[in-house]
Amino acid sequence: MDSVSSTRGYGKVDGIEDGRHRGRMRRWKLTICISSILLIAVVVAIIVGVVLRKNGGHPESHSETGLTSSASINAVCGLTMHPETCFSSISKSQWYSDTTDPEEIFKISLLVAMEGLVSVVNYTDSLMRQVGQNSDPVQQSPLIVCQEALEDAVYMLNQSIFSTTIKSGKLLSPETVDDLRTWLSTVLSDQETCLDAFEDVNWTDFQKMALTMTNSTELISNSLAIITKLLGYVSKFKIPMHRRLLSFSDCCDGSGFPTWLSAADRRLLQATNPTPNLVIAQDGSGSYTTINSALNAIPSKSPTRFVIYVKAGIYKENVILDKTKWNVMIYGDGKTRTIVTGSKNYVDGTATSKTGTFIALGQGFFAKDMGFRNTAGPEKHQAVAFRSGSDKSVMYRCYFDSYQDTLYAHTNRQFYRECDIIGSVDFIFGYSAVVIQNSTILPRQPMPNQYNTITAQGKFNPNLKSGISIQDCKVIATENLIAKTYLGRPWKNHSTTVFMQSFLDSLIDPKGWVEWFHNVTPPNTIFYGEYQNTGPGSNTIGRVTWPGYKPALTSAEAGGFTVNSFIQGSTWLPVGVPYKPYM
Numbered sequence: 101m102d103s104v105s106s107t108r109g110y111g112k113v114d115g116i117e118d119g120r121h122r123g124r125m126r127r128w129k130l131t132i133c134i135s136s137i138l139l140i141a142v143v144v145a146i147i148v149g150v151v152l153r154k155n156g157g158h159p160e161s162h163s164e165t166g167l168t169s170s171a172s173i174n175a176v177c178g179l180t181m182h183p184e185t186c187f188s189s190i191s192k193s194q195w196y197s198d199t200t201d202p203e204e205i206f207k208i209s210l211l212v213a214m215e216g217l218v219s220v221v222n223y224t225d226s227l228m229r230q231v232g233q234n235s236d237p238v239q240q241s242p243l244i245v246c247q248e249a250l251e252d253a254v255y256m257l258n259q260s261i262f263s264t265t266i267k268s269g270k271l272l273s274p275e276t277v278d279d280l281r282t283w284l285s286t287v288l289s290d291q292e293t294c295l296d297a298f299e300d301v302n303w304t305d306f307q308k309m310a311l312t313m314t315n316s317t318e319l320i321s322n323s324l325a326i327i328t329k330l331l332g333y334v335s336k337f338k339i340p341m342h343r344r345l346l347s348f349s350d351c352c353d354g355s356g357f358p359t360w361l362s363a364a365d366r367r368l369l370q371a372t373n374p375t376p377n378l379v380i381a382q383d384g385s386g387s388y389t390t391i392n393s394a395l396n397a398i399p400s401k402s403p404t405r406f407v408i409y410v411k412a413g414i415y416k417e418n419v420i421l422d423k424t425k426w427n428v429m430i431y432g433d434g435k436t437r438t439i440v441t442g443s444k445n446y447v448d449g450t451a452t453s454k455t456g457t458f459i460a461l462g463q464g465f466f467a468k469d470m471g472f473r474n475t476a477g478p479e480k481h482q483a484v485a486f487r488s489g490s491d492k493s494v495m496y497r498c499y500f501d502s503y504q505d506t507l508y509a510h511t512n513r514q515f516y517r518e519c520d521i522i523g524s525v526d527f528i529f530g531y532s533a534v535v536i537q538n539s540t541i542l543p544r545q546p547m548p549n550q551y552n553t554i555t556a557q558g559k560f561n562p563n564l565k566s567g568i569s570i571q572d573c574k575v576i577a578t579e580n581l582i583a584k585t586y587l588g589r590p591w592k593n594h595s596t597t598v599f600m601q602s603f604l605d606s607l608i609d610p611k612g613w614v615e616w617f618h619n620v621t622p623p624n625t626i627f628y629g630e631y632q633n634t635g636p637g638s639n640t641i642g643r644v645t646w647p648g649y650k651p652a653l654t655s656a657e658a659g660g661f662t663v664n665s666f667i668q669g670s671t672w673l674p675v676g677v678p679y680k681p682y683m
Contacts, residue, residue: 608637
């Protein structure tokens with residue numbers, strides 16, 4: 101953002117498109133309301149039929165359920181935002197089978213979605229070949245981002261398809277449903293990242309690219325809606341009725357760490373000096389002197405934890421742990437002693453998603469006692485210090501330092517604890533489902549005529565597993581901060597951000613939040629809220645009056661943004677696990 105009246109570079113909600121979106125949303129909601137009564141009866145019949153069959157009850161039979169395959173597909177597709185596309189694509193696909201099973205219908209929707217995604221990949225590749233002949237770096241830059249994002253999308257969609265294949269003949273478990281929701285949200289977000297890159301440079305063929313991607317995004321959106329609205333409910337039939345649900349004041353073990361962390365991983369995070377698989381040291385006392393020189397030694401898709409110890413020092417390098425580097429843990433000698441630093445930035449020609457000093461993409465990434473900096477400075481605009489697309493990742497006692505776009509919580513489920521995050525404009529942003537807990541958030545002085553926005557959340561689809569939850573944190577000013585500072589601004593039409601049980605110092609403007617476009621009220625589809633915050637900046641009198649903002653969340657609403665419910669969910673916890681107070 102160049103000034104308080106300018107637009108930002110990594111994507112925005114267009115005013116005209118926003119109006120169209122609101123119209124589409126009104127029509128969609130009206131359609132859902134009118135048809136819901138009929139759909140509920142049909143969907144319940146499907147659910148009962150599937151549960152009985154898969155639990156050894158009545159066999160699947162059209163005559164017993166009173167449903168045809170066509171009626172079942174219609175009912176399932178009626179839960180999506182694009183029912184016509186859903187029905188047509190599934191019923192006409194090469195994988196179509198005469199089934200009333202919603203899981204089988206869902207699996208077909210995934211295969212159809214892959215076809216659509218591959219067509220977008222092919223189109224992007226053909227564009228790159230055309231642009232490559234002209235050697236135009238301005239046009240090549242968004243296409244490179246797009247190719248990488250779509251490659252990641254194909255990877256995550258393949259992972260989703262595989263996870264349903266190995267569950268064939270069984271009800272999808274709650275944890276698998278949560279995985280699928282996360283991964284499909286990532287697929288959609290990767291496509292949105294592609295479009296963001298085109299908007300970054302105002303490319304003339306942006307609309308053509310967006311149109312080409314429409315079919316693919318609708319197909320993936322349909323699969324996401326099915327897993328969210330139907331199969332998530334089906335999976336709950338596996339839970340014994342006497343089981344106690346996790347409440348807002350509960351936690352799995354009271355440690356504050358997510359429940360998907362194994363006991364061994366918790367010991368690694370809490371240990372003073374975990375035994376490393378390799379050591380990096382600038383003085384030559386380790387196996388390698390730079391992080392990049394050690395990348396080839398990291399095994400691909402390791403099912404077990406691979407630990408890297410980086411000794412104290414300032415490592416001037418840009419690091420990318422690609423999506424094949426699973427279960428990597430990297431730890432240093434302290435967040436201000438072991439620092440990875442770079443200076444890539446948007447003004448000098450690097451796309452936002454590629455400016456990251458450290459980029460972690462492989463699942464299960466852990467960082468502990470590390471610092472990540474981007475030293476480009478405020479005049480270089482977007483300059484990411486750390487970007488993560490790693491699912492079920494943990495950053496513990498780390499430091500993130502830049503100005504605009506410091507922490508890019510890009511996709512998947514992420515958890516930050518006891519970290520320091522410093523920046524100015526939109527310095528915590530992305531599409532992921534992320535909880536930041538027990539951390540210190542430090543807005544700093546931006547360029548003249550700029551104001552600070554702590555968050556810019558990118559949820560753009562109502563079913564997306566996406567949002568920023570900031571809990572038990574401190575928001576305090578750095579030295580010499582005089583600029584207005586806001587908790588955030590809504591980047592997309594369903595932006596979701598909550599601050600809860602945190603200390604907000606007097607730097608927070610009484611308005612609290614700010615519009616993306618000056619004096620343009622965000623759509624009522626956003627979800628912004630506060631809960632039991634303290635400090636001079638926590639007074640909600642004078643806050644914005646947006647329809648999508650809640651100055652005082654209920655305990656139930658806030659409970660949806662805790663570690664266990666927001667980034668993993670409580671349904672998979674074994675019966676009998678004691679729940680200790682969480683807050």
